[in-house]
Structure formats: C-alpha cells, structure tokens
Amino acid sequence: MAERVVLAYSGGLDTSVAVRWLIENEGVEVVAVAVNVGQSAERGGEDWDAIRTRALAAGAVEAVVVDARTEMAEDFCVPALQANARYEGKYPLVSALSRPVIVRHLVAEARRHGASAVAHGCTGKGNDQVRFEVGTRALAPDLKIYAPARVWGLSREDCVELAAKWEIPITVTKDKLYSIDDNLWGKAIECGAIEDPWAPAPDDVYTLTRATETEPVEVIVGFESGVPVALDGQSLDPEPLIATLGRIAGSRGFGRLDMVENRRVGIKSREVYECPAALSLIMAHADLEDLTLERDLHHEKARLEPRWAELVYDGLWFSPLKSALDAFIAQSQRHVTGEVRLRFAPPGTCTVVGRRSPVALYDHDLATYDASDSFRHADAEGFVRLWGLGVATWSARQGPGAENRS
Numbered sequence: 001m002a003e004r005v006v007l008a009y010s011g012g013l014d015t016s017v018a019v020r021w022l023i024e025n026e027g028v029e030v031v032a033v034a035v036n037v038g039q040s041a042e043r044g045g046e047d048w049d050a051i052r053t054r055a056l057a058a059g060a061v062e063a064v065v066v067d068a069r070t071e072m073a074e075d076f077c078v079p080a081l082q083a084n085a086r087y088e089g090k091y092p093l094v095s096a097l098s099r100p101v102i103v104r105h106l107v108a109e110a111r112r113h114g115a116s117a118v119a120h121g122c123t124g125k126g127n128d129q130v131r132f133e134v135g136t137r138a139l140a141p142d143l144k145i146y147a148p149a150r151v152w153g154l155s156r157e158d159c160v161e162l163a164a165k166w167e168i169p170i171t172v173t174k175d176k177l178y179s180i181d182d183n184l185w186g187k188a189i190e191c192g193a194i195e196d197p198w199a200p201a202p203d204d205v206y207t208l209t210r211a212t213e214t215e216p217v218e219v220i221v222g223f224e225s226g227v228p229v230a231l232d233g234q235s236l237d238p239e240p241l242i243a244t245l246g247r248i249a250g251s252r253g254f255g256r257l258d259m260v261e262n263r264r265v266g267i268k269s270r271e272v273y274e275c276p277a278a279l280s281l282i283m284a285h286a287d288l289e290d291l292t293l294e295r296d297l298h299h300e301k302a303r304l305e306p307r308w309a310e311l312v313y314d315g316l317w318f319s320p321l322k323s324a325l326d327a328f329i330a331q332s333q334r335h336v337t338g339e340v341r342l343r344f345a346p347p348g349t350c351t352v353v354g355r356r357s358p359v360a361l362y363d364h365d366l367a368t369y370d371a372s373d374s375f376r377h378a379d380a381e382g383f384v385r386l387w388g389l390g391v392a393t394w395s396a397r398q399g400p401g402a403e404n405r406s
C-alpha cells in the first residue's frame, strides 16, 4: 500500500500543485487538510467547498476542512495577547500563531488517516517551514516531513503550466502581486513592490486598514483575568470579539506596520502587516496591566515578553521553555480584570483614554496631590535618606565628582 501523506493545504496554486507533485514524484497518497484560522476576512472568508473540491481534483484521496477559528482565538491569540507578544517589539506574530494550530490538526489527521508523513508548501527561505517542521517534531517525532516546494525548483510560471496540464481548477487571473498570509490576528504581506525597503508600500497592499469611516469612535474593552470578554459592555467570546474589534479599528485606518525584520533563517526582510485587532487589543491589555499588576511582577513580565514572542516566532510554540513561560504568564493574569477605553480616530490612530478595575492598584487617596491624602508624608524622609545612604557614603569617602575619575 502506498505511503500516506497529510498535506497542509491552502487551496492556492502552490499547494494544489504540491498534491499532484507528491503523488507523481514520491509515489504517495495525499490527504489534503485545509484549516480555517479566520483567513480572508475582507472577503467574508474563504470558499471552503471550492477548496475541498480543488484538492480532490488535484488528486487527493481525501480532503478535510477543519474549522479552527475558536481554537485559534482562545488557545493562540489570547495567550499571545496576555504575553503582549510583539516580535522585535513590533510584529504581533500573525503567521507564527497559525502554524502551530495547523500543525496540531495535521498531526491529528495523520493519526486518523494512518499517515506516516506530513507535508507543507513552504519554500526554504521563510519562517513557516521552521514552524511546521519543528512543531511536527515536537508533537509527533515519528512522522516524516515532505517539503516539495523546497526541492522542486519550479517557478510560478512552471506551476501555472503544471496546474493546466494536470487540469487542476485554479483561477490564475493576473500575476500575483504579493505573498499574503492572514488569519484572525491579522495579515502579512510580502514580495513584489515592497521588496525595496526604501519604497513606500503601495496603497493597494492594504485591505483591512482603510479609513472608510470619517468620525472617531470610542470602544470599551472588558477583560477578565487577562481574557477579553466584552465590547461596550456586551459579552463576546474571543473569536467574535477579535473579529469585531478588528473591523472597528480597521475602518478607522488603524493597525498598519511597515518594518524590516530578522527571519529565523538569517534573512532580513521588509514586511508589511495589517493587525487592527491585535495591535489595539495589546494596547488595551497592556494598559490594564499598568493599573493592576504589582510593580516587580510587572517589570519581570515585561522582561520575559520579548523572549516569549521570540520563541513563538522561531517555531518553538511546543517547547519546554515556552510552557514554563506560559505558566508564569497565566499566573500573572489572575487580577488583570477591568475595562479600557480605546479611542480610534481616522486615519489611523488608536489611543487609550481611560481605564478602570475593581482590583486596581491605583489608589486615588495615595496618588492625589490634595492635602487630604492618606499618604504618610513623614515616612518619606527616612525612606529617602536610607535609599541614598550608599551614595552619600561613597561621595563622602571619595569626594564629589568621583564618578568622573577612571
């Protein structure tokens, strides 16, 4: 019996050609797995029936569509939000979050269909191959991995020709301008005109963040233990909440990023992102932490957040350090409860204009400059004297200006 391979299938040209290429060149049977992680939001979502039909037309013995939107929101976006995760201080890990979701389902389908290998359509230059393969190794070290696009040496034109020859129903209308990857957390745009880091990104790259509204709007985001649970007082599950906030923010033109980033494989690349929901939610969540986290916990968490983002970016979602950091972050979120008022003003700004919490550590009676405050002013004198005692001793022994002598 032929070996079975479970392929991460997007429905696009490359993975459609990959189905048939694996059959012809590796002599395997292909099970295509398409995972819905909330992509193509601007088009109202993908046509999953058409994608399934295309996989079968390409020669797959089975084509499975998995709706992983809730899982994407609750098990991946929410933890990333709690970690305020932004790779290199900017990018909220859009693609890096969806790959482990897809890997989970690839492995599950491999088991269900008795497959001995998984496959993906990534090339050798990107991060996504790393995430697919390292994730698969973590969950199922026994599975073999095929990466046809890394070995086949086909140009885009070759793929179009092969698709025609193999009668795979692909609609290739015009030259694809950009390489796009998107999900509930946002959208990544690469290639084409944006490969020149000096050139401004052409306006047509943006689809989720166009300021179609002209008036500013305020939205109150409610959190319970670090989980976003409500918009303007209306309870929502994470998935619809993220999608709704993304539309509100995006329609005010908020959520664009234009940056040069370090890929895991050693390449610097110019990337454009649209992440209206991710960036506004992280802004709100981080602000609520300012109000509710004790100082040492807050500072330590801030030191660990970049490491968490880096691990996830580097394909180590399933790894021991990531799990240990998850435990720390989960513990830190117990009292991150309250509301944050966000103001979106077209074209493209988002500002926190208010925050409140039943467990706020902000104490008005302590903070106020009113004479009626509850702060014990007399305690300050002794505290500050001891705080500066070491410095005073140093200065007295070694003389003022000692810091300038080498």
Ligand code: ARG
Binding pocket: 093, 094, 095, 096, 126, 127, 128, 179, 180, 181, 188, 190, 271
């Ligand atoms: N540079 C981003 C990342 O590594 C986006 C990758 C987008 N992937 C794609 N196949 N276009 O996470």
